[in-house]
Amino acid sequence: MEAETAPERGALVYDPGTQRVGEYRDTTGPYAMLRPVGGGREWQADPERIRPATADERLAAALKAANRRSEKAL
Numbered sequence: 270m271e272a273e274t275a276p277e278r279g280a281l282v283y284d285p286g287t288q289r290v291g292e293y294r295d296t297t298g299p300y301a302m303l304r305p306v307g308g309g310r311e312w313q314a315d316p317e318r319i320r321p322a323t324a325d326e327r328l329a330a331a332l333k334a335a336n337r338r339s340e341k342a343l
Contacts, residue, residue: 281306281322281330284314290322290330307334 276282276293283290284303291303291312300313306327322330 275301275316276319276321281327282314282319283322283326284312284319286314286318287312290326293319305334306330307337 275296278293278295280293281290282293282301282303289303289305289312291305291314294302294304294311296302296316297313299316301316301319302311303314303319304311
């Protein structure tokens with residue numbers, strides 16, 4: 270994605286470099302900063318390669334986050 274088409278902050282995007290869905294935070298230097306759905310450590314992604322997450326990808330990421338929360342509660 271080019272800088273002028275950067276997603277809105279908080280939008281869920283797919284990073285093919287890590288094969289993960291993340292919440293778009295901002296662009297820093299040459300990188301898009303993404304955060305795991307449900308929280309966690311941010312990672313850097315190539316802004317030219319990220320794309321909006323599909324409905325299936327968003328659902329899978331939300332389910333993974335819910336499972337992490339329930340495992341911590343045990």
